[in-house]
Each structure stands twice: as structure tokens, then as C-alpha cells.
Amino acid sequence: MEGGSNFIPAASTSELEALQKEHEVKTLRIQELKRQIESTKLCLEKKKKEIPEEQMESFKTLSKKYESLREEYNALLAEKSRVSEK
Template sequence: MSMHSREFMMTRKLYIIYSCKEKQSHTERKSQLAYESLFCINQKESVGVEDKKVAGEAMEGGSSNNTALGPKLSELKVLQKEHEEKSSKIQELKRQIESTKHRLEKKKDVTGDKMGGFNALSKKYNILREEYNAILAEKQGDQSNFTT
């Protein structure tokens, strides 16, 4: 497989991956794109290294120049590690958000139940108060009839 077709396949895979991930946030997409771009660069460089090694072996006394590749690979590893740490932190924060939402929903349910109970007790109190006032007024009316 030629290097151009490898690049095309990697680009196609990245396109498919991103078309399936529409629910990810903009920040997650940026970090994922950066990670995959670095992965793609790493793939190109490793293909180039293999080609250089083959060419170097074919020539007697020839050597491949791999000194520039070391810093790029270590930088890539550092960036990959940072990406993994940030991804795990994002997942943890998502879990915390979901648990907080769940707790708030429970509190809303409890608050709704308490409000329903309070309203029922208020209605009962008002009914009893009206009955009491009616009985009291009736009693006072009876007493005023006895005194006159």
C-alpha cells in the first residue's frame, strides 16, 4: 500500500469517526482532533522511518537519520498522556454532573411531596376553622337569646 493511500485511509477513518461523534462538545472535538492529528503525524513518521531503514539497508555504508524523530515522538507521547488525563477528567466531571442532577431531581420530588402535604393540611385547617367559627357564632347566638 502506497504512502498516499495510507494517508487517504487514515483521513477517511478520521472523517467517519467524527461524523459519528456529533454529541461530543466542541472542546472534546478539538482535543480529539489534535490527538488524532498527532496520531496521523506519528503514523506518517513511522512509515517514513521504515522506508528510510529499508533504503539504508539497501545501500552499503548508508545510515538513516533518525535523530530528529526522537524529540517529536517524546512530544507526541507527552501530548497523548495529557489528552488521556484530560479525557478521564472530563468523564469524571460528567459523572459528577449526572449524580448532581439525580440528587436535585430527588430533592424536587421530596419538595413536591412536602408542598402537597402542606397544602392538604392548610385546607383541612381552614375547613376546621370555619366550622369552629360557625359553631362559636351559633353558641354566642344561643347565649344572647338566654340573656334577653
């Protein structure tokens, strides 16, 4: 490239264009993957927050059921004890 000549042979030009096209395709793919990664990350964070809430709801439901069963059990015990005292 002495003398400031910018001549590029035709074969090199088509190779360069092919490489540029490949670079563009890969760059677009990288951008798409970045978007997908960010989207997946947000979904995972959302799920991570939902699980404890769901677990808490399950815990509350089980606690209510337990309390209900205990009340019924204690009522039956009290009734049985009154009947046996007579």
C-alpha cells in the same frame, strides 16, 4: 516517511508522550464530569419530585388548620347566637 521508515526523533517522542498523557488526563476529566453531571441531574430530578410532595403536605396541613378554625368559628357563632336568642 518514505521507504517505510518509522523513525521518530527523541524530541518528537517526548512531545507525543506528553500529548498522550494530556489526552488521558482530559479524557479522565471528561468521564468524571459526565458522572458528576449525571449525578447532579438525578439529584435535581429527585428534588423536583420532592417539592410537590412537600407542597402537598403543607397544603394538607393548612387545609386541616383551616377546617379546624372554621369549625371552632362556627361553633362559637352558634353558641353566641343561642345566647343572644335567650
